[in-house]
Amino acid sequence: MRQDVVKKVSVHPKGSLETLSQREVQQLSEVGSGSAYELFRQCALAILNTGAQSDNAKTVLEAYRDFEVRIHQEDRGVRLELINAPADAFVDGDMIASTREMLFSALRDIVYTASDLGQPGADLSSSQGITDYVFHLLRNARTLRPGVEPKMVVCWGGHSISIEEYKYSKKVGHELGLRSLDICTGCGPGVMKGPMKGATIAHAKQRIINGRYLGLSEPGIIAAEAPNPIVNELVILPDIEKRLEAFVRVGHGIIVFPGGAGTAEEFLYLLGILMHPDNADLPFPVILTGPRCAEAYLRQLHEFVGATLGDKAQARYQVIIDNPSEVARQMAKGLKAVSQFRRERDDAFHFNWLLKVDESFQRPFDPTHDNMSALQLRRELPAHQLAASLRQAFSGIVAGNVKDRGIRLIEQHGPYEIHGDPSVMQPLDRLLQAFVDQQRMKLPGGTAYEPCYRVVS
Numbered sequence: 001m002r003q004d005v006v007k008k009v010s011v012h013p014k015g016s017l018e019t020l021s022q023r024e025v026q027q028l029s030e031v032g033s034g035s036a037y038e039l040f041r042q043c044a045l046a047i048l049n050t051g052a053q054s055d056n057a058k059t060v061l062e063a064y065r066d067f068e069v070r071i072h073q074e075d076r077g078v079r080l081e082l083i084n085a086p087a088d089a090f091v092d093g094d095m096i097a098s099t100r101e102m103l104f105s106a107l108r109d110i111v112y113t114a115s116d117l118g119q120p121g122a123d124l125s126s127s128q129g130i131t132d133y134v135f136h137l138l139r140n141a142r143t144l145r146p147g148v149e150p151k152m153v154v155c156w157g158g159h160s161i162s163i164e165e166y167k168y169s170k171k172v173g174h175e176l177g178l179r180s181l182d183i184c185t186g187c188g189p190g191v192m193k194g195p196m197k198g199a200t201i202a203h204a205k206q207r208i209i210n211g212r213y214l215g216l217s218e219p220g221i222i223a224a225e226a227p228n229p230i231v232n233e234l235v236i237l238p239d240i241e242k243r244l245e246a247f248v249r250v251g252h253g254i255i256v257f258p259g260g261a262g263t264a265e266e267f268l269y270l271l272g273i274l275m276h277p278d279n280a281d282l283p284f285p286v287i288l289t290g291p292r293c294a295e296a297y298l299r300q301l302h303e304f305v306g307a308t309l310g311d312k313a314q315a316r317y318q319v320i321i322d323n324p325s326e327v328a329r330q331m332a333k334g335l336k337a338v339s340q341f342r343r344e345r346d347d348a349f350h351f352n353w354l355l356k357v358d359e360s361f362q363r364p365f366d367p368t369h370d371n372m373s374a375l376q377l378r379r380e381l382p383a384h385q386l387a388a389s390l391r392q393a394f395s396g397i398v399a400g401n402v403k404d405r406g407i408r409l410i411e412q413h414g415p416y417e418i419h420g421d422p423s424v425m426q427p428l429d430r431l432l433q434a435f436v437d438q439q440r441m442k443l444p445g446g447t448a449y450e451p452c453y454r455v456v457s
Contacts, residue, residue: 004087048089050226109236127359144350154251157191158259168291169194175328177202187215188225191257196230220403253285260440265394272387278356285334286317307427360388367396377420400452422457429455
């Protein structure tokens with residue numbers, strides 16, 4: 001529902017974009033009349049709408065149709081003029097500091113991607129070129145910290161979770177923070193917030209004043225899931241594939257909490273990469289965990305992996321039920337192995353160059369009805385290739401659930417059809433139905449969930 005708005009306000013940069021050349025300022029100001037404007041407007045609205053209980057980009061955009069953001073060039077940089085901005089982003093007329101930082105981070109990343117700032121020498125036609133591009137995006141955002149020991153733990157999980165699952169993710173984050181580990185998530189609500197919140201308390205107890213709470217997003221996701229205010233480093237990658245690659249390149253280990261289709265997409269992406277023959281000996285700690293009340297869900301996901309990708313895929317991660325301290329201990333132990341491995345091979349601590357990411361995991365997947373029905377979901381495929389196709393199926397479901405374009409495609413053409421072998425389709429159908437029954441597809445409340453897909457054997 002539409003809330004109060006601030007009719008007109010000007011905001012100057014803080015956190016990024018304070019020091020710019022005249023050419024860079026000109027490029028930024030030109031966004032106001034270029035093709036990137038609407039993209040920035042959507043992301044800016046989502047950031048200003050932090051805290052709202054909505055995961056539907058279309059609903060948010062329609063609620064603030066008269067919101068505008070204007071980019072003005074000044075002698076020493078840029079100024080944003082906001083029209084009809086959500087009032088919750090302000091306190092006594094001043095924008096909340098974290099909101100202002102994220103707002104200009106979004107401008108930085110979108111302009112860097114859309115303008116020639118990000119394009120010289122960019123080679124998006126090859127796998128190595130795409131990896132280099134991800135590296136440059138992260139370096140431009142000042143995310144890469146050379147020389148820092150491996151301690152960035154990526155936490156994946158759902159935004160639509162129970163209060164027990166949220167509290168558990170917070171406890172795990174607390175245990176990680178007590179061990180001086182940093183947190184990286186998709187930056188939204190739910191599991192993307194819980195570990196960060198727990199870590200902030202633990203970092204305070206350990207007198208750590210430079211704790212990192214890194215949020216990695218992409219325009220379609222951030223428009224539906226506003227960043228949580230704990231994030232102190234926000235990076236918006238141009239698409240879901242580059243976002244996922246950024247996770248596995250900057251993260252040193254990954255914890256997967258309960259979630260829905262988006263979490264399954266991330267988990268399958270990770271398993272597909274780790275199962276590539278070139279990554280067989282590369283240490284990368286992965287833990288699947290949740291509270292006791294989520295044990296059935298965790299077992300379902302574990303069984304789905306076994307039924308579709310096999311026991312070798314299951315061997316690439318641990319399952320730990322209802323034991324936050326053990327999760328943190330095992331992760332810390334795994335990070336020591338990562339550190340030793342990279343020292344022996346002279347690989348960077350801040351970017352995992354040795355990890356092989358196959359091109360099938362890097363090419364953007366457009367979830368049209370034709371592309372979804374054409375997915376190759378056959379049991380005889382090599383496991384890492386089947387994982388890539390399953391990842392794309394879940395990516396389409398996420399788009400149909402929460403992304404503006406995906407929602408509109410479903411409204412126009414009906415549910416996606418997903419075809420494949422019965423040996424793959426039956427476990428997939430069971431897992432998706434469990435997500436629906438457990439209300440893991442959308443935020444609770446409102447109308448009953450209408451599936452945006454149909455599984456066809």
